[in-house]
Amino acid sequence: MRMLALYSIKGGVGKTASAVNLAAEAAGAGQRVLLWDLDPQAATSFYLKAKPRIRGGVEKLVKGKSSFDKVIRATDVDHLDLLPAALASREMDQLLAKRGNSHLRKILKPVRDDYDLVILDCPPSLSHLSESIFSSVDALLVPVVPTVLSLRTLQQLQVFLDDHDIACLLWPFITLADRRRVLHREVMANMHEQWPLMLSTVIPSASVVERMGLERAPLPCFAPRTAAARAYAALWQELAQRLR
Ligand SMILES: Nc1ncnc2c1ncn2[C@@H]1O[C@H](COP(=O)(O)OP(=O)(O)OP(=O)(O)O)[C@@H](O)[C@H]1O
Numbered sequence: 098m099r100m101l102a103l104y105s106i107k108g109g110v111g112k113t114a115s116a117v118n119l120a121a122e123a124a125g126a127g128q129r130v131l132l133w134d135l136d137p138q139a140a141t142s143f144y145l146k147a148k149p150r151i152r153g154g155v156e157k158l159v160k161g162k163s164s165f166d167k168v169i170r171a172t173d174v175d176h177l178d179l180l181p182a183a184l185a186s187r188e189m190d191q192l193l194a195k196r197g198n199s200h201l202r203k204i205l206k207p208v209r210d211d212y213d214l215v216i217l218d219c220p221p222s223l224s225h226l227s228e229s230i231f232s233s234v235d236a237l238l239v240p241v242v243p244t245v246l247s248l249r250t251l252q253q254l255q256v257f258l259d260d261h262d263i264a265c266l267l268w269p270f271i272t273l274a275d276r277r278r279v280l281h282r283e284v285m286a287n288m289h290e291q292w293p294l295m296l297s298t299v300i301p302s303a304s305v306v307e308r309m310g311l312e313r314a315p316l317p318c319f320a321p322r323t324a325a326a327r328a329y330a331a332l333w334q335e336l337a338q339r340l341r
């Protein structure tokens with residue numbers, strides 16, 4: 098069971114849009130995918146038309162007692178299931194902190210054989226939950242808007258991981274890119290040198306991505322032929338190669 102997290106300290110960079118679309122692409126390619134909404138804002142759960150609450154609460158889930166059958170929902174996308182957003186992340190944080198080195202991977206043990214891939218949609222913060230994420234995933238997928246500030250938060254994340262001796266792979270990729278903008282082009286050109294593990298697919302800024310909120314569905318379900326949907330398909334291909 099592979100695990101990837103859409104992660105960034107910065108908000109509004111396309112974590113949720115990317116988590117939902119990549120999960121749908123992977124499922125379309127035949128992978129059995131579980132998308133876990135770790136953000137109390139519950140945007141992922143909204144996009145996939147699930148109610149945000151977990152029956153029995155997050156405590157049961159973290160203790161491993163809750164039956165996953167009751168909390169995991171099927172979605173309208175074949176092979177794609179959803180673990181909806183739980184309670185406030187503060188609560189999740191406290192529980193994980195109490196349990197010491199608890200890993201999200203351990204929590205998922207009861208369903209380990211049911212999925213090929215787990216994708217985590219993470220809140221934009223550094224917390225106990227983040228440490229649990231870092232120690233569980235195969236890599237962090239970090240969406241970077243091609244601006245100086247967004248790059249800076251990527252560097253801050255790398256420094257944090259280095260300082261704490263956390264060996265977690267960072268796979269940055271560009272989102273919300275506008276190739277007509279000189280600054281975007283310059284930032285993108287320089288990034289590849291500095292971040293050798295950067296994914297080469299660029300997700301363009303496109304209004305169809307914002308339509309996901311109206312359609313409440315991933316791009317491949319309602320706009321598969323658009324440039325943005327094709328970009329997510331290409332990004333998934335690139336990831337699939339790396340995970341092989
Ligand atoms: N490629 C894109 N083109 C145009 N709009 C986009 C694109 N990606 C995301 N957006 C829009 O940008 C906003 C933020 O995206 P999203 O919610 O995916 O970011 P996020 O990193 O998950 O934010 P948060 O940190 O709040 O969880 C949303 O309104 C979304 O529709």
Ligand SMILES: [Mg+2]
Pocket residue numbers: 112113114136140218219
């Ligand atoms: Mg989000």
